[in-house]
Amino acid sequence: MERLTYCGILLIAFVLFGLGITFVDNYVAKQLVQRDAELLSNKLAMYIDDSANELRNLPDITEDYQCTADNFQLLSDTVFNSTFIRWTAVLKDLTVLCASQKVDRHVESVVQHQIASDLTMAVVNHSESAPHELFLARQSGEYQYVASIVPMNPRYFVPVKCQNCLEYTITIDSVNDLLAPMPFIEFGFEEFEGNHAIEHVVTLRSERYLARFALTGNNDFLDQYRSLTYIMVVILSLILSSLVALYYRYWLSRYSSTRAQIKHAIKHGEFIPYYQPIVNVADGKVVGAEVLMRWLKGNGELIPPNQFIPYAESQGLIVDMTYSMLDVMVADFEKLAQQKTPLFFSINIVPEHLKSDRLFDYIKALQDSGKLKQYRISLEITERQPITDLVEARKMLDKFYAIGIDLKLDDAGMGYGGFSYVQKLGISTLKIDKAFIDTIGVKDIFNEKTLDAIISFSKKSGLSVIAEGVETDEQLNYLKEQNVELAQGYLFSKPIAAAAFFQINR
Numbered sequence: 001m002e003r004l005t006y007c008g009i010l011l012i013a014f015v016l017f018g019l020g021i022t023f024v025d026n027y028v029a030k031q032l033v034q035r036d037a038e039l040l041s042n043k044l045a046m047y048i049d050d051s052a053n054e055l056r057n058l059p060d061i062t063e064d065y066q067c068t069a070d071n072f073q074l075l076s077d078t079v080f081n082s083t084f085i086r087w088t089a090v091l092k093d094l095t096v097l098c099a100s101q102k103v104d105r106h107v108e109s110v111v112q113h114q115i116a117s118d119l120t121m122a123v124v125n126h127s128e129s130a131p132h133e134l135f136l137a138r139q140s141g142e143y144q145y146v147a148s149i150v151p152m153n154p155r156y157f158v159p160v161k162c163q164n165c166l167e168y169t170i171t172i173d174s175v176n177d178l179l180a181p182m183p184f185i186e187f188g189f190e191e192f193e194g195n196h197a198i199e200h201v202v203t204l205r206s207e208r209y210l211a212r213f214a215l216t217g218n219n220d221f222l223d224q225y226r227s228l229t230y231i232m233v234v235i236l237s238l239i240l241s242s243l244v245a246l247y248y249r250y251w252l253s254r255y256s257s258t259r260a261q262i263k264h265a266i267k268h269g270e271f272i273p274y275y276q277p278i279v280n281v282a283d284g285k286v287v288g289a290e291v292l293m294r295w296l297k298g299n300g301e302l303i304p305p306n307q308f309i310p311y312a313e314s315q316g317l318i319v320d321m322t323y324s325m326l327d328v329m330v331a332d333f334e335k336l337a338q339q340k341t342p343l344f345f346s347i348n349i350v351p352e353h354l355k356s357d358r359l360f361d362y363i364k365a366l367q368d369s370g371k372l373k374q375y376r377i378s379l380e381i382t383e384r385q386p387i388t389d390l391v392e393a394r395k396m397l398d399k400f401y402a403i404g405i406d407l408k409l410d411d412a413g414m415g416y417g418g419f420s421y422v423q424k425l426g427i428s429t430l431k432i433d434k435a436f437i438d439t440i441g442v443k444d445i446f447n448e449k450t451l452d453a454i455i456s457f458s459k460k461s462g463l464s465v466i467a468e469g470v471e472t473d474e475q476l477n478y479l480k481e482q483n484v485e486l487a488q489g490y491l492f493s494k495p496i497a498a499a500a501f502f503q504i505n506r
């Protein structure tokens with residue numbers, strides 16, 4: 001079963017990592033393609049602007065234009081000086097009057113688009129398989145200066161290593177509907193094969209035209225932007241999913257071993273009680289004790305509760321641990337309790353203990369058996385853990401109250417219940433948390449006020465008070481002044497083992 005879960009986790013993690021890595025890699029690749037599309041569209045704008053400037057620099061054409069040597073030279077110079085113009089000519093009524101060089105053209109169709117008051121852009125479709133030719137024309141009276149612009153090849157600007165993997169179209173359209181009669185022109189370059197794996201469109205908006213630059217690539221094109229090959233994705237996913245699966249195994253072994261250890265410890269009575277005296281503030285006499293759990297391991301090591309109680313509580317193990325500890329406590333009474341003082345022993349319970357009759361039956365049986373001797377048991381429940389069903393809890397508590405077992409509210413003022421717990425649960429005593437006792441004599445106006453408020457609330461409500469964590473005489477004196485009856489803390493004693501506790505209480 002465990003092996004099956006392990007394989008399942010490995011498989012799921014592998015698939016998730018595979019998908020995740022591919023997704024991230026694709027995302028990064030797409031960002032790069034977008035960046036390149038923007039770069040290319042800027043180049044297109046540069047081609048057009050630069051060539052338009054060259055044409056505008058040429059002198060206006062007069063009525064009697066002749067293809068003189070000077071005029072021919074002017075056109076040749078324009079081609080020579082410009083980066084993007086490869087041919088210039090002067091046209092009248094679509095007839096070439098003068099050209100920078102003689103080029104034969106078999107023009108099939110021309111689509112023109114006015115891009116400024118004096119400028120026209122045209123795409124010339126040739127009959128043969130040669131790419132479309134982009135023309136820019138400047139009107140000068142009845143004549144036109146015309147420039148053929150070099151085809152914009154993306155390979156000049158961005159690295160394109162694949163063949164027939166890239167397609168791009170440039171669409172020139174009107175900026176608004178008023179100019180709509182002007183024809184829409186579209187031209188593109190490069191042969192293309194395969195699926196359109198990626199496309200990105202950049203729009204350039206000038207005063208009179210909209211140029212849309214669409215860059216489309218197939219998988220080969222996208223691949224060159226991806227940093228990982230499929231093999232690498234598989235290897236990476238395998239490594240990462242193995243790490244996850246190994247971590248799961250490690251966690252499982254730790255988890256199950258702690259759980260197994262605790263179960264073993266319950267069986268072998270390793271959870272033992274330590275007792276911390278609770279004294280009467282007025283005369284310093286011990287009136288009871290809080291029963292605090294310790295884990296005495298087989299090798300003699302003594303483990304404090306903060307190292308295992310939170311885990312035990314979260315795993316629902318604390319209930320059985322409490323019974324195991326109480327068994328040891330009763331054995332302590334049996335062996336060591338000689339004196340006749342009627343002490344109370346306050347045990348820490350969790351909400352879970354109130355959900356069944358088991359604790360009640362256990363304590364009732366102890367009382368009936370006489371094993372408790374002259375002692376009384378008292379319950380402590382912390383305010384830090386919420387009680388989900390207060391009505392159900394109260395029903396159970398009433399059974400305890402009926403046999404003389406009271407309930408103290410631990411960590412009062414620190415948790416969920418607030419003082420509504422006091423009424424709803426029928427609490428007899430508030431245990432004031434050490435955090436409030438620590439404020440005595442310290443300039444902490446807020447918490448000091450809270451301490452006084454808890455004390456005065458208790459008095460008004462007829463509740464007893466136990467001050468927890470009393471460490472100094474100053475704190476003790478303050479509590480005396482406030483008529484707090486009971487206290488517990490290192491000032492009197494730390495929690496101690498049974499032998500020591502019953503020794504001092506002979």
Ligand code: C2E
Pocket residue numbers: 276291292293294304305306309318322325347348349350410411468469470471488489490491494495
């Ligand atoms: P808690 O119920 O608030 O118990 C009081 C803790 O304060 C004890 O720590 C005690 O040793 C400590 N303490 C008492 N006086 C002083 C003092 O003057 N100064 C200082 N610094 N500390 C003082 P401990 O024994 O380590 O227990 C810690 C917590 O573990 C307990 O806090 C309680 O929440 C939990 N715990 C202990 N035994 C049990 C148990 O049997 N069942 C459950 N559910 N929880 C337990």
Ligand code: CA
Pocket residue numbers: 290348380410
């Ligand atoms: Ca307590």
